[in-house]
């Protein structure tokens with residue numbers, strides 16, 4: 459193993475952009491489908507994996523929502539989440555902030571309670587058995603209307619303490635942040651932090667709207683900010699972190715080669731960038747694979763990679779005492795390396 463890979467594998471880190479439905483590995487999907495007496499469209503794990511070829515975000519979302527429709531019971535959501543936690547633990551993820559899409563499951567007739575109770579039971583075991591901290595980010599699907607987002611907020615009320623933040627995901631084209639202005643205002647009123655996917659397939663204008671109209675604490679992706687200096691300045695002034703996902707960007711053709719990934723230019727502009735896996739079961743790699751692939755493509759050095767891991771803790775929603783503890787762990791790792 460080369461020195462850089464060795465450094466990344468042992469590097470303490472936080473993951474801040476991870477859709478739990480995007481961690482659904484084909485093997486687990488077949489197992490859960492059989493358990494629920496559901497016939498998949500694909501005959502085998504290999505055939506399913508072969509279908510993971512996407513030309514854009516929508517191509518991916520169509521397959522991703524089909525995969526998620528296999529999840530039916532609390533045990534299914536538990537198993538999905540637990541499998542991710544075990545995998546992330548192997549990558550030295552100390553803390554993870556997990557997106558979930560309740561509207562996807564509710565459209566399949568699954569109660570909100572089933573989804574959140576399955577996920578949170580696994581998160582609790584993650585803390586007790588693996589020593590990992592975590593929090594939940596409930597996403598609004600932006601291809602649905604704002605009324606649906608508002609009613610989801612009401613439905614989540616009994617679980618207010620289990621949800622740290624509200625997010626916005628799904629098809630960015632045609633569904634700009636401002637479509638959800640009232641729902642995000644309500645989320646703030648209820649005391650949630652907020653984040654939003656913006657500038658993945660959409661323009662820098664969407665990043666500005668997410669910051670100024672939705673008042674997000676972080677932007678998910680944000681790739682297109684470099685096309686508008688005033689948006690870069692806005693992100694810098696307000697210290698808004700970006701949760702970048704290099705292998706996702708490659709698989710969804712947001713970038714055509716990892717050598718073209720904007721992370722290095724963003725670092726040169728002193729933006730607060732982090733590396734994450736987005737939907738690792740679909741994009742060919744978990745968080746360390748993302749760190750390794752983009753570092754090799756852009757020739758990042760150990761100092762730059764260490765700064766990205768530091769950013770992951772600085773950009774997290776951790777309470778200050780835990781943040782400090784993890785930053786100390788990171789410091790010690792760097793001094794010993």
Ligand code: ADE
Nearest residue numbers: 477627628629655736737
């Ligand atoms: N849902 C899951 N992954 C997503 C992504 N990369 N962009 C938007 N919505 C998503």
Ligand code: ZN
Nearest residue numbers: 477655678736
């Ligand atoms: Zn995402």
